[in-house]
Amino acid sequence: MFNDPQFFQTIGYTLAMAGGYIVGKIFKLSTEICLFIAALVGALVAGSGLDVFRHFAEGSVTYFDIGLIFIFATLFMNILKESGAMDLIVRWIIRAFGNKKVFFLILLMIVMLIPGALTGAGSISVLVVGGTVSAALSAMGLKKERVAAIVFIVAGLSAAAPPINVWAMMTCAGTAVPYVGFTMPLLVPILILGLFTVLFLGWKGKISNIEEALKTIPEPKGLSVWSVAIPFIVLVALLSLPRIFPFDFPLLGLPLSFALSALVAWIMNYKRVKVFRVMADTVAQLTPLIATTTVVGMFVQVMSFNGTKGLFSLWIVTAPMALLYIILPFVIPISEGLLTYGGVAVLGIPLIWMFNARGINTVIALSGLTLLWPLGDGLPPTKLIGRLTVDTVGYTGSYGKFLKECIVPWIAITVVGILMVAFSNQLSFLMG
């Protein structure tokens, strides 16, 4: 049954695309350019002809909004960082909670979980509070790679946390399963895993002397509490008002909400912040990330066009269940690392239909799987959130060392996620 010419043809396209990628790597070109070459080869061998230009243009806008959100959210945070606001907040947290370690860690975890839970983007957690949290964790004497691991894993959990879980929502939108009943199936495992992560990775840390710890963080001069608080208040208001008054509050969207907050942050700190330099820095900082999402969009478009996406989806849904339990822990994060949100379309949607056909509780199973997707945001080639995290934390060591720090929570998350698929019907009480 796997002997139709179309199978050999699409396997051939897959090999051609892989070949293009490898040749790029041999010439030491960047990952984005290698993906671009792979997409170009994949389109041309499948006979796109001149239509390849159109496919690239169409694919390149797939993640346009995500790019805009990154730019404005980062600009907002960079302005605050430049003003010294972050230092002020960290000093306050250390002074207030520095000698209560468990409480301190839990507080940092909750602070990290909220922005991503509300927006569905782990990147927002990293960009908005990651800097503050990592400074506080560093003050506990934790190594930079360990701090980065905590920020990355908790940011990933925040993205999966309710009310907004983009992987689940995209799958629901593609399968017409209502996005209903996900709150507890997501919240319970995420709180347990979040606690485990901060306690496991943060246990060795300790603030022995609060005054000594405070000395390592510069004390901002002439910064009033209001110039720190008001930008955050504006941001929280712009993010939460559309949810509180959904039918009356004008629809701004995340990019504009962050842009307005950034404007307020600048107005409150215009003496301390050279805004054009911060803007230029922000764009330079994000150019690789935007390049990645643009090229990934083109890559997904070509995979769909030439049938390789269909081939991979088919392999996944026709695999025996026992095999899936073994390969999904690898395939899901890798698909995210390769395609970012594109992985949901390739795997999530057919998986849910297959679960449905096999009598598995789709809400619980999908909740479990969505714990795994954010892990892939740390994997190459895109390393979307991983890169943001090491940048924000200021970790300059090897990327592999950072990933190694993530291993134990990573395994814990994987085990919980897969168990939720395996015991989905027994866990259906969580749906309430």
Place this chain on the structure above:
Amino acid sequence: MKWSKWIILAILLLFLLAGGIPLFIQRNYKETLVMADGVTRVLRLSDFFEPLKGTMGDTNIYEFQGKDPGGKVLILAGTHESEVSAMVTAFMFVENLQVQAGTVYVVPHYNYSGSLGSQPGGGFPLYYTIPTPWGEKKFRLGDRGLQALDQWPDPDVYVHYPDGQLLSYIDARNTNRTWPGKPNGTLGEKVAYAAMEMIRNEKIDIVIDLHEAEAMFPVTNCIVAPEKSKSYAIGAALYVKGREKFESHVEPSPSNFRGLSHREVGDFSDALVFLLEAPCVHLDQISGPKTNDLMIVGKDPFINVAAEKGLLFVPIDDRGWTIERRVGQQSSVIQEIVNQFNKKNPARAILFTAPKHAEVVEKRMGAFFKDPDKAPKSRIAYE
């Protein structure tokens, strides 16, 4: 930046420019159709809700008024502009319908904005074509939702009006999640509101919303009906199975899933509402290369494998899910729903004739489209 990076950037920009031109041409391409003699008026959706005028949400409504009085049926196609048999059925109706009693309204592109560009990341062609005796008939292939160019930005989460149910941000641009609409809402909500205004003011008896769904999707090959439409749907399903020898079962409209036509139209008006799903394979994630044949001939080796594994919700055989079978199914089910209505409401009977399943399959799709070059100018319409 090194000079090599500048060159790469320049190449990338040239690529996007070269790719943007075909997208621009598609957005401005007009489909041509030859109206049947029975078309009495071409209305606009904005006739029922002024603020829609001049927006990409406004769209044509073809009116067929019969000689004799009777009820009114509204047929919506293109709610999801990637579900091709819906639009092809509507075009076939506009070119072939004969109405004796009552009024039939046909909307080929309910989500007009959605028809103006295909799905980013989908890898589909920009057009699909159907062979006819006089050449190829060409259609724009659209996207499931409204174009971002016409409705932007997306919210971080879409809150359904008026229920408050939280839905994916993607669904903010899905015209089958914006029912029953909101007069001062987004473009998608305004479109739905305009249609609701039409349904209420014109006292439409029956609303039929045409769709296609993937073979791997549980709700496919069916008539989705809320409680009050159910008996008509069951009657129609039994009839087409017994007399026309094809299957289309009845699915109840879930009450906890908001924004869909089969839920809200019935709840917010007196109309009986039905949503028809014909099976198609080009939208399946597991289907192979996205070609014109995949949409029109409806055969795919990957789909065959999934069928052998028992993963599909429709039978797959050598015939393929051709455009003829899908359009024929849509047409016959529409006619039978109206027949069922006529039996129970003889005073408001709607009598019309259109090609049925067997006839479309036998004569092939192209036989039902006239050559625009040979038609009188007064009968030509552009979509």
